[in-house]
Amino acid sequence: MKNSKILQIGLFVSVISILAYCKPADPVPETVVQREDTMSIAQVRLFHDNPIPSRIRVTDAGREGTFTLDEADMSSPDNMGTVLVTTKGHRYKRTYSGSANAYWFGVDVADTDIGPELQAAVTAVSDLTIPDGTYTQTTPVHLKSNIAIRANPGKVTIKLPKSYISLVNPDDPKIPLSDILIDGLSWIVSSQEKGTYGTIYLDGPSITNLTIQNCTGNDAAAKDSTNWLTVKIQANRTGSNIVVRNNTVQAKRMACEIFNHDNYNVYAGRNITVSSNNFSNCRFGISLSGPLEQITVSSNYIKNCSLFGIEIAGAARNVSITNNKFEGVFDKFLTGSNDGSGPDQNGGTIVGGMVVSGNGTVGTVTGGVQFFNGGAIQFTKNNFSMTGMLELAHSTAGGLFNENVIESAANKAIICDNSPNNTFTNNTISNKTSPGNQATLMAYGSKATNNVLMNNKLIQGSGGKPYDAVLGGSVKASMNYDESGNLLP
DSSP states (O other): OOHHHHHHHHHHHHHHHHHHHHSOOOOOOOOEEEEEEEEOHHHHHHOOOSSEEEEEEEOSTTOOEEEEEETTOSOOOOOSSSEEEOTTOOEEEEEOOSOEEGGGGTOOTTOSOOHHHHHHHHHHOSEEEOOSEEEEOOSOEEOOSSEEEEOOTTTEEEEESSOSOSEEOOSSTTSOEEEEEEESOEEEEOOOSOOSSEEEEEESSOEEEEEEESOEEEOTTOSSOOEEEEEEOOTTOOEEEEEEESOEEEOSSEEEEEEOOSSTTOOOEEEEEEESOEEEEEEEEEEEESSEEEEEEESOEEEEEEEEEEEEESOEEEEEEESOEEEEEEEEEEEEEOOSSSTTSTTOOOBSOOEEESOEESSOBEEEEEESSOBSOEEESOEEEESSOEEEESSBOSOEEESOEEEEOSSEEEEEESOOSOEEESOEEEOTTOSSOSEEEEEESTTOOOEEEESOEEEOOSSSEEEEEETTOOEEEESOBOTTSOBOO
């Protein structure tokens, strides 16, 4: 063999040997050791050592806790509160019981917008508590099912300087919402932008088991006229087991609006309770509208609502309005208003009749009571002192009015406007302060027949009659007496 050939072979072997010698060693496999290391959140995120501890105790003030390695999880995002991700992609998850703390996720009084951090918290947990303090929110938070958001009532205030919405449904209206609790939060809205929504705005998904309680709201400084709570039941959706209780709210438009206008003749909203709330300085205090059933409106305090205090609009079944108090200035402080054209139309007649009992006024209220769709109403033990009258009309017929005190400054305390077959017994009915009395009770119109007036105290103003029937109406009166106890003819 020639020397040149031998030299080439030698060089080749040398190169191979050198390359083999320079080959990187195989990486040392990462191992997990059963120990607990102590670190800050920043140190956890930068951690890249080997071996890997099975647990880490975080030391950041207010965010302390134990995080356990989840070797199977390769995708959960780092939300700071319940998941921390190292530079090598290892996920450590907080071990805790009870309600999660929103501060873990970065919800901080110093933040100019807690929306993204609050969203991360709502997405991550099923029970969340916001620590005491005053916060600023400009980005709405989308709710999910199975979430409780809590605060110490009166201790947590969320300011909304730019947005009207704090809590809203998912972007996709096909995603239903269920088992939601909002408890103890307070909001102050001062947005000067044009808005059409409200602080809690649920429009689109089916909703089951929603409770909003112990909250407050005030939008007096806001530019637009918006609601505090809006629940809209869209077409082909349902709303059930909705509870709104023990909230104190001032709203420029409506404090509480729950409505079903898009499901034609379908009772898509059911089992709705609005109770023990204090609603004031609104256009509407409470408005429940459309085909709804099993409605309870109880023990609310309603003050100074320029249009309606409590409104039940349109078709409804099993309606109970009990033990509510009204104060101040209204158009109608209590109304059943018909927003349809009859029982065959969406928003028609009340079915079965309302139960209206134990309600009262604080002092003399400006405004009156009106039932256009009361059905065979049971109107008992109410005590109203008002400037307006009790007006029965349209789809209100066959009602029982018993043991009420109705004091009116109008020329008629009660009018049955084409409303027949109502029975009035054991009531005190007065319009003594009216400067021009026509009648304490009047049956008006050809359909206002067979109204019975028996064993009532009728206290009339100057002039007029204690009762009357005109334009074809009729009243069957017996055993009624005047202010002095004298039997009336």
